[in-house]
Amino acid sequence: MSKTIQRPGDTIFRGLAQSAAFVILVTLAAVALFLTAKGIPGITADADQVKHGTTFATFVIPLVFGTLWAALLALVFATPIAIGVALFISHYAPRRLSGPIGYVIDLLAAVPSVVFGAWGMMTLAPAMQGPYAWLEENLGFIPLFAGPASSTGRTMLTAALVLAIMILPIMTALCREIFLQTPRLNEEAALALGATRWEMVRMSVFPHAKSGIISAAMLSLGRALGETMAVAMVLSASGIITFNVISSTNPSTIAANIALSFNEASGLTVNALIATGLVLFVITFAVNFAARLLIGSPKRAKGAKK
Amino acid sequence: MAHHIDVTDLNIYYGDFLAVENVNISIPARSVTAFIGPSGCGKSTFLRSLNRMHEEIKGAHVDGKVIANGQDLYASTVDPVDVRRQIGMVFQRPNPFPTMSIAQNVLAGPRLNSKRMKKSTADDIVEKSLTRAGLWNEVKDRLGRPGSGLSGGQQQRLCIARAIAVEPDVLLMDEPCSALDPISTSVIEDLIHELKTDYTIAIVTHNMQQAARVSDRTAFFNLNGVGQPGRLIEHGPTELVFSNPSEAATEAYIQGRFG
Amino acid sequence: MTSLLTRPAAPSAGPPSLNRPAGRRPLPQGLTAAIWATSGLALATGFLTDLGGARGFGLAWLIAMLVPLASLVFEGRRKATDRFVTVLVVTAFMIAVIPLVSILSTVIAKGAPVLSAEFFTTSMRNVVGEGGGIQHAMLGTLIITGFATLISVPIGLFAAIYLIEYSDGGPTARGLRFLTDVMTGIPSIVAGLFAYALFVLIFGEGIRMGLGGAVALSVLMIPVVIRSSEEMLKLVPNELREASWALGVSRWRTIVKVVLPTALAGIVTGVTLAIARVIGETAPLLIIAGMTDSVNTNPLDGRMATLPVFAYSALMNPGVPPQPSIDRAWGAALTLLIIVMLLNLVARGISYLFSPAQRR
Numbered sequence: 001m002s003k004t005i006q007r008p009g010d011t012i013f014r015g016l017a018q019s020a021a022f023v024i025l026v027t028l029a030a031v032a033l034f035l036t037a038k039g040i041p042g043i044t045a046d047a048d049q050v051k052h053g054t055t056f057a058t059f060v061i062p063l064v065f066g067t068l069w070a071a072l073l074a075l076v077f078a079t080p081i082a083i084g085v086a087l088f089i090s091h092y093a094p095r096r097l098s099g100p101i102g103y104v105i106d107l108l109a110a111v112p113s114v115v116f117g118a119w120g121m122m123t124l125a126p127a128m129q130g131p132y133a134w135l136e137e138n139l140g141f142i143p144l145f146a147g148p149a150s151s152t153g154r155t156m157l158t159a160a161l162v163l164a165i166m167i168l169p170i171m172t173a174l175c176r177e178i179f180l181q182t183p184r185l186n187e188e189a190a191l192a193l194g195a196t197r198w199e200m201v202r203m204s205v206f207p208h209a210k211s212g213i214i215s216a217a218m219l220s221l222g223r224a225l226g227e228t229m230a231v232a233m234v235l236s237a238s239g240i241i242t243f244n245v246i247s248s249t250n251p252s253t254i255a256a257n258i259a260l261s262f263n264e265a266s267g268l269t270v271n272a273l274i275a276t277g278l279v280l281f282v283i284t285f286a287v288n289f290a291a292r293l294l295i296g297s298p299k300r301a302k303g304a305k306k
Numbered sequence: 307m308a309h310h311i312d313v314t315d316l317n318i319y320y321g322d323f324l325a326v327e328n329v330n331i332s333i334p335a336r337s338v339t340a341f342i343g344p345s346g347c348g349k350s351t352f353l354r355s356l357n358r359m360h361e362e363i364k365g366a367h368v369d370g371k372v373i374a375n376g377q378d379l380y381a382s383t384v385d386p387v388d389v390r391r392q393i394g395m396v397f398q399r400p401n402p403f404p405t406m407s408i409a410q411n412v413l414a415g416p417r418l419n420s421k422r423m424k425k426s427t428a429d430d431i432v433e434k435s436l437t438r439a440g441l442w443n444e445v446k447d448r449l450g451r452p453g454s455g456l457s458g459g460q461q462q463r464l465c466i467a468r469a470i471a472v473e474p475d476v477l478l479m480d481e482p483c484s485a486l487d488p489i490s491t492s493v494i495e496d497l498i499h500e501l502k503t504d505y506t507i508a509i510v511t512h513n514m515q516q517a518a519r520v521s522d523r524t525a526f527f528n529l530n531g532v533g534q535p536g537r538l539i540e541h542g543p544t545e546l547v548f549s550n551p552s553e554a555a556t557e558a559y560i561q562g563r564f565g
Numbered sequence: 566m567t568s569l570l571t572r573p574a575a576p577s578a579g580p581p582s583l584n585r586p587a588g589r590r591p592l593p594q595g596l597t598a599a600i601w602a603t604s605g606l607a608l609a610t611g612f613l614t615d616l617g618g619a620r621g622f623g624l625a626w627l628i629a630m631l632v633p634l635a636s637l638v639f640e641g642r643r644k645a646t647d648r649f650v651t652v653l654v655v656t657a658f659m660i661a662v663i664p665l666v667s668i669l670s671t672v673i674a675k676g677a678p679v680l681s682a683e684f685f686t687t688s689m690r691n692v693v694g695e696g697g698g699i700q701h702a703m704l705g706t707l708i709i710t711g712f713a714t715l716i717s718v719p720i721g722l723f724a725a726i727y728l729i730e731y732s733d734g735g736p737t738a739r740g741l742r743f744l745t746d747v748m749t750g751i752p753s754i755v756a757g758l759f760a761y762a763l764f765v766l767i768f769g770e771g772i773r774m775g776l777g778g779a780v781a782l783s784v785l786m787i788p789v790v791i792r793s794s795e796e797m798l799k800l801v802p803n804e805l806r807e808a809s810w811a812l813g814v815s816r817w818r819t820i821v822k823v824v825l826p827t828a829l830a831g832i833v834t835g836v837t838l839a840i841a842r843v844i845g846e847t848a849p850l851l852i853i854a855g856m857t858d859s860v861n862t863n864p865l866d867g868r869m870a871t872l873p874v875f876a877y878s879a880l881m882n883p884g885v886p887p888q889p890s891i892d893r894a895w896g897a898a899l900t901l902l903i904i905v906m907l908l909n910l911v912a913r914g915i916s917y918l919f920s921p922a923q924r925r
Contacts, residue, residue, distance in 0.1 A: 005385040013817035017731055020723030024744050024791070027784060031751065034762035084657025092654050101658065108665050110905050112845025113753075114873040115898045118880055119668045122675075122891075165664045172661070196647035219750070226752020228848035229877065255754045259848050263855065266771070277758040281751070288750035292743060362810060364733040391813030401804040405826040415812035418822045465808070472812055 035278040042271030051261070051269040052239075060276050062239045066251030067280065070156060070231060071224035073245070074163035079217055082168055086175035091201060102176065109169035117233030120162035125153035125234060132157070132246040143243055150248035154236040157245040162230040167220040174219060178212035179205055211294060218291035222284045225255075232256035254280040309375045309475055310335040310506060311356060316370030317535075318348065318355050320363065325351050327535035329370070331525055338498060338507045340521035340544065342514060344564065347527040348536025349510045353478050356508065357393035358386035374476065391415075393476040394469035399485045400461035402453030402468070409449040411464055412436060415472035431471050439467035440497050459490025463497065470505075477501065479509040483516065495520050514560060518548055526556045592639055597632050597648075604629040608659070612666075622663070626656060669902075676899025679892050685900075689858035689870075695889040699897050701860040702875035705775065706901075708864055709854060709871055710844050712779035713786055718836055720783075721790025728791070729798040730820050748788040756784040757849025764853065775864030778854035778871065782843045789842060793835025797828040830919030834912045841908035845901055847873035872901045 006014075043056045052059050085105060089098045132155065136147035186204035195203060237252030237260075252260070254276045262273055311333040318326040326348035333339045341349040354360040355368050358379060372379045379389050402411045412432045416423065423431075432449065436442040441463040445456070453464050462482060469477060479498070483491040498507060498520050511517050517524055525541035540553050551557045558564055604625045611621010629652050637645035688701035724741075732738035760781035764772045801824050809819040825832070855868035856878050876897040883890035 005383070007385065007387060007815050007817075010815050010817050013820070014727075014731055017723045017727035020720045021727040021732075021741050023720050024724060024741055024748060024787070027787070028744055028748055030763070031755065031759045031784070034759055034766070035755070038758075038762040038765065081657045081660050084654045085661050088654045088658045092651060093658075104665065105661060107906075107909075108661070110841060110909050111665075111668060112847070112873055112898075112901050112905060114845065114847040114876050115668065115672060115902055117847075118876065118894065118898050119664075119671055121880065123667060123671045165661075168661055196643055198647040198650040199643070201650075222750045226750075226754065228752070228754045229873075232848075233877070233881065255752060255848065258754055258758070259851055262852050270770075274758050274762060277755050281755045284750055284752055284755075285747060288747050292746050357811065359807065359811060362807070387810075387813055387815045389813075390811055395807075395811035397804060397807065397811075399804060401802070401808045403805060403808070403823055403827070405823075405829075414809070415814070418809060418812065418814040418818050420818070468808075468812065 031281065032278075035274055035281060038271055039275030039278040040271075042268055042273065042275040045268040045272060049268045050272050051265060052272070056272060056275060059239075059272065060254075060279055062241050062251045063254045063257055063276055064279060064283070065241045066156075066237070067225055067253040067255070067283070069243070069251065070160050070163060070235075070253050071221055073156070073160035074167060074224045075217060075221050077161060077164035078168050078171055078220060079213075081164075082171035082175055082216075082220075083213065085168070085172045086179055087201065087205075089172075089176050090179035091197065091205065102173075105169050105172050108165070109173075113166065113227065113229040114233075116162055116166055117229040120158060120230055120234040121154065124162060125155075125158050128153040128155070128158050128161075135246055144245050146244050147247055149246050150236070152236060152248065154234055155246050155248065156235065156250045159231045159235040159250075160245070162234055163224045163227055166227060166230060167223050170223060171216055171220040174216035175209070175213060178209045178216065181212075182208045215291045215294040218287055218294065222287045222291065225284050225287065226280060228255035228259050232259040311476065311508075312371075312373045313356075314371045314373070316352075316355065316368060316372060318351050318360060318368045319366065321365035324535040326355075326527075327537050329538045331538060331541055333506060333508055334523070335506045336502055336504070337522040338502050338509060338520050339523045339525060339541075340517035341508065341510045341525050341527060342512070342517050342559070343527035343536070343539075344529070344559065345512070346532070346536070347529045349525075349527045350480055351536070352527070352538075353480055353508060353510050354395075356476075356478055357395055358389045359395060361386065391472055392474050393478060394472055394474035395478045395480065396462070396465050396469055396482045398481045400458055400465050402456075402461050402464050404452065404454045406453060407450045408436075408445050408453050408456070408464060411453040412467050412471050414468055435467040435471040436464075438470055438501070439463045440493065440500075441467055457490070459486050459493055462486060462490070462494060466494075466497065466501075470501075474505070476506040476508070479507065481510050481512065484512065491516070514548075514562075518544060524548070526551070526553075526559065528555050528559070591644075592632075592636055596635070600628060600631050600635075622659070625659075626652075629655070672895065672899050672902055675892070675895035676897075676902075679896030680899065684893075684896055688860050690860070692858070693884075694886060697889075697893065699872065699875055699893070699900060701857070702870040702872045702897060703900070704860055704862060705854070705869040705871040706844060706873075706904075708862060709775050709778040709782065709850065709869065710840060712776060712864055713782035713843060714836070714840055716779060716783040717786035717790050717839070721787045721839075722794050722832065724787075724791045725794035725798055726820060728795055730816070730824065745788045745791050748784075749792070751784060752848075753781075753785055753846050754848040754852065756781045757852035759784060760849065760853045773853065773855035773868045774866070775854055775861070775869035778850045778869065779864065781849035781853055782846060785846065785849070786839050786843045789839040790836060793838065794828075794832050797831030797835060798824060800831065801827045830915055834916040837908055837912035837915065841905050841912065844908070845873055845905055847877050850874050851877065872897050872904075876901065 042050070045056065047054050089102050093101055129149075129151065132149040132153060135145040136149040139145045140147055182205045186208065187200055190200040190204045231253045232255070235250055235252065235256060236248055237256065238249045239252065240249055241251055242249065258273050258277055262270070265273055313329055313331050313333070316326070316329040317324060329352060341353060343349050351360060356372060360366050360368065368380060370380075374392065377384065403414060406414060409432045410417070412435050413428055416431070433442060436445060441460060444460060453461065456464060483494050486494065495516065498509065501507060509520065521544045523541060524544040524547040526539045526547065527536050528539045529536045540547065540551065540556055547556065548560055551560060607628055608621050608625035611619070611624065633645045633649035633652060636648045683696070684698040685703065686700055687696070687698035689697045690701075728738055728741060732741075760777045761772070763780065764774060764777045768774070805823055805827060806819055809823045810816070814822070850871050851874050854871060854874065856874050857868040857870050861867065861869045876894045879890045879894035879897065
């Protein structure tokens with residue numbers, strides 16, 4: 001195959017496009033590199049050199065716990081709702097309504113995180129005080145609700161609820177896409193057998209969508225892990241580890257902790273905070289990586305091109 | 307200036323797959339040569355190799371020689387972009403640029419290459435090309451309207467006008483009528499007939515009557531089986547190929563026994 | 566409801582039969598419609614009267630449950646299950662809508678009284694207690710988001726062009742797409758830390774700078790721009806590229822003059838949505854752009870206030886007395902919300918106005 005002549009314009013333009021694509025790689029590498037370079041002094045710092053006054057491991061473990069715990073709770077709340085809403089849009093709502101309904105959910109995605117935080121802090125938390133007291137009184141034997149119930153409502157459960165609302169739109173959108181991809185023939189086959197709508201969904205939509213739902217959940221988990229403002233504003237945090245979700249002492253999350261303490265930090269404390277950021281980056285990277293692997297390779301190469 | 311094309315020992319590949327094998331043919335100037343044959347026989351692939359459009363598909367390449375105007379189109383010093391300015395192409399489905407008006411579509415070739423020209427020159431090219439494509443009278447009052455507003459047959463003639471506005475020597479047509487109704491088809495066929503006084507024309511068609519109607523020479527391509535490369539079975543004056551083919555396969559195809 | 570996912574496909578309700586069992590008649594449509602309407606009424610009553618949203622919701626749900634209940638009596642178990650799931654699915658939607666309504670109404674109720682000409686045209690410089698405004702924060706948001714757009718759009722668009730127009734869809738392209746997806750998942754606070762670490766390298770410890778905010782936002786914005794532009798370039802029919810090549814137009818001119826104009830509306834829509842997404846980002850700006858009370862229009866010179874960070878710090882550190890600051894926070898939140906909604910509307914408008922009557 002003979003090498004074809006390249007016009008100078010083509011060479012330059014192609015070079016530009018190629019380097020732009022290369023920027024993605026460089027950026028990701030730079031994020032990892034810079035966080036590592038700036039984080040390592042924070043990891044190795046002695047307890048008396050940093051504001052939190054402990055070794056890095058003691059500092060970061062409660063934060064990692066809080067991060068995973070809050071995200072997991074949010075996922076537990078959001079998943080059934082997202083599946084329900086997605087199903088409503090894809091299979092239950094009248095066809096004319098499904099567009100506007102999808103738009104309403106997308107509106108939720110457009111709300112800035114600081115607004116969620118403000119709402120969670122000023123509206124949701126006070127509203128939850130009553131329910132929390134009730135939970136402590138009636139379900140206090142479950143460790144989750146051991147209490148004492150927070151008098152401000154700014155608890156792990158509130159933060160997780162706000163997180164759940166925040167990841168709802170993305171999860172709904174992903175699930176909706178997956179449900180809509182169910183082969184029409186499978187659905188019609190089920191209906192032709194005399195199945196009710198629910199039986200059709202269970203027989204043809206869910207089996208088809210299973211792995212898609214799991215990866216949607218993992219992508220949303222990635223979002224929840226990294227979400228900062230809602231937790232920073234809603235949660236009243238202290239560096240403990242507890243599964244109690246309604247008390248006034250809660251573990252903070254990595255992201256919220258950075259946001260809350262970065263501006264007062266100096267010296268090695270800054271490095272330690274950056275190191276926690278690195279930990280967060282690694283966790284979300286792993287979760288996203290796994291989710292993308294699950295969505296996986298096939299069906300990628302569709303489109304107008306060769 | 308129209309000139310003829312000589313093809314020697316041309317093999318055409320998609321990656322490692324040999325799609326068309328060992329073609330030798332001479333396409334004379336100022337005449338219409340039709341390529342016929344069953345689906346997958348490589349006639350379109352061959353046509354696209356004549357102006358180096360073939361290689362726009364990833365991994366596609368050729369070996370052999372295609373000589374036009376004394377120059378091997380596949381020589382290493384030849385820029386495929388220049389080849390396409392000499393050898394224009396009309397596609398199966400009309401594809402006017404949707405963002406451009408009728409006049410802008412006609413001028414697309416020169417304009418997209420940023421050729422500076424005076425308004426009067428541009429107007430001249432538009433009128434001349436559209437007249438040549440037999441479309442001027444139908445669109446002269448709406449040159450500023452989008453090209454996609456025309457009927458299918460008109461769009462295809464707009465595409466022909468767009469191709470000849472570049473002033474090529476050769477026009478390649480890849481099943482130009484297959485997406486059109488019979489009336490538009492006959493208009494285009496008449497147009498081809500007129501255009502051959504100035505251009506060398508090669509046309510791929512799956513419609514044997516069309517080949518018989520418009521072409522001076524016919525080349526029949528065939529393949530032995532799926533996965534086998536396509537081959538040029540025979541070529542010659544259209545009348546001869548249709549009335550007295552020298553190969554049995556050609557006769558079988560022309561009589562509609564397969565394909 | 567999650568357990569549904571792990572359940573095997575076989576229906577437990579026995580083989581479906583065309584013959585309806587004797588004595589089973591379908592519920593009249595009018596009845597179900599009436600129950601649904603009553604349920605909706607209860608919900609509305611809950612929100613509009615002293616009954617309270619939660620009680621109204623519970624009441625509405627109980628009423629709606631009459632449908633599957635009646636169905637169980639008259640239509641049999643399979644139908645009843647079907648109707649029960651319908652109630653669940655509608656419930657899920659209502660649960661999703663309630664916070665949206667609550668957020669919007671809270672922000673509007675608390676923010677709208679604050680908005681005034683003075684609020685938009687003064688900064689917080691030398692303001693203690695009442696008065697002051699968000700001029701500095703609006704300017705900062707405008708500047709930082711503007712620079713982020715200037716950085717992200719060329720990179721994102723060119724990367725998309727590489728993926729669609731140049732790459733052969735081989736391992737390189739697949740790798741890049743994968744990395745783009747992964748990049749979409751970078752937490753915004755990590756982007757802020759990255760910008761900080763980068764700028765510390767250049768300017769020294771403790772740096773705060775508007776441009777840093779723009780870099781952090783770009784990290785979040787680039788993958789979004791790539792993804793949406795890629796989708797739009799894919800929609801351009803290959804025939805148009807071929808038509809252009811066949812006219813002897815080089816590849817790059819084909820891209821610039823045929824492909825991009827054809828995809829323009831979609832690309833602009835995608836960019837607008839990307840802007841809407843990052844304009845509300847708080848965490849990275851808190852880290853690298855910081856907060857100040859004065860107008861600062863130089864992205865290279867120190868702290869720069871932005872709307873989200875303003876709202877955040879006005880709520881979290883209100884000072885004494887707290888109420889004026891909290892009010893300003895809601896005003897800023899409402900302003901931000903309006904900007905984001907407007908951007909979304911604009912994006913939709915563009916894609917609606919320019920969507921070509923797709924003829925192929």
